[in-house]
Amino acid sequence: MTKRWILATKLIAKALVVMQRQLLAQNCGAFNRFKGDYFMAVAKQSIVVLLKFADGFTSTQSPEKLIYVLELYETLSSSAPGLLHLFTGPHTELISRQVPVVLAKLERALRTATGALAIKIQTESSQAEGVGVHPLAEYTMTCVELLAPHRAALDMILADGGEGERATSFGGLVAELIAGLERSLEEKCGLAFADGSPSQHLFLANNTSFVLSRAADADVTSLLGDEWAARHRSRLEQHTARYLQASWGPVVACLETAGGKPAKALAKFNAVFDEMHGSQEQKYMKLDKSVRYTVDDVAQSLSELFEGDAALLCT
Structure with missing residues (x-):
């Protein structure tokens, strides 16, 4: 209509x-x-x-x-x-x-509707399932992309909101929506991985990477500021490093504790890698197991866990 x-x-x-x-x-x-x-x-x-x-x-x-x-x-x-x-x-x-x-x-x-949108994102009650991008992250960043072409009108509407309004510009609204999303994801992560599983870092890394990518696609990164972008890139690196250290540190250690016997080291590495990758895949399709993993095999396997983003592994 x-x-x-x-x-x-x-x-x-x-x-x-x-x-x-x-x-x-x-x-x-x-x-x-x-x-x-x-x-x-x-x-x-x-x-x-x-x-x-x-x-x-x-x-x-x-x-x-x-x-x-x-x-x-x-x-x-x-x-x-x-x-x-x-x-x-x-x-x-x-x-x-x-x-x-x-x-x-x-x-x-x-103005009321934008406030209701922020509240909806902050209070959304679904749980985290797996370590991939959460539907709430997809919903939030889709909203940002749909609102982006109307930034001039929103700047004027929000600026005239008067005292007590949450955001007074489109950039402020985007920052509020993403901040609410991240608080919600932190809560969902805490509930889903209450046992301290390393998967919590993988979940947060995947969702942080997704937010950064979609913010760039919507051309709103400049509105959020260089400090925001730098802080989120640093957060992504930290979650990635923590996940790799907690989950894959023991796997890599297999190569260092074989007493100078390469064949034994690689056999143990393959076995532990299979076990760890299988436990971390969750919703992903399992890879066919092979006797030996090449460097490319390892990179591809880990890339699947990081939502296909091989760039996260370059550390």
Whole structure:
């Protein structure tokens, strides 16, 4: 419905301009005295219908409808100057009063919806299953990507929020959403790996890497700042190093405790590697076991655990 309203608003604005031009250019005889009033009546009725529809969304506060209401707001905001230019006399005053009222109500609804989105991310209750990217991380960063094209409108809407609002800019909103996501993931990690399993570091590394990548894709890293990016890259490196040390340190140690016997060292390495990789795979498809692992085999196996990101292993 909002898509149709947006299209109708654009078409009506163009149609009214053409209608006004044609009426002014034509000699309609006795009707010349009334054609101005006739046009004003048609234009007023058209705008009132559009405003009534938009006003119906001013009570919408659902995060799921945030993008639709935001697009509606942007269309009305950008179309308003051209529409108001069509009116003269008392009609101008009437429409000029109604449009700002509807826009202000939409702004309040959008601020409430962004706050509700932040709360939803912070309080989402699903548990961590496996060590891969959590659905909440995917949901949050998808929201960021969808909101990114509307950053100019959100900057204006959030800046006018007044005292007590959480974020006062689009960048502030993104930072709040990601911070809420990370707090939620930390809680889920603590519950899922309460036994202190090294997998907790793998879970956090995969999700931190995902957030960094999607933030870059949405072109919001610059809004978050160099310090934010550096802190998250450092956090990623720490989780990766802790996981590798806790899980694979004993495997590597097999190569150092074979008493100078390479064949025995490699056999023990293969056996311990198979056991450790099998326990860490969780939801991933198990690799076919081989008698001997090459360097590429090891890199590929570990890459699967890190959501296919072999770059994490370059340490």
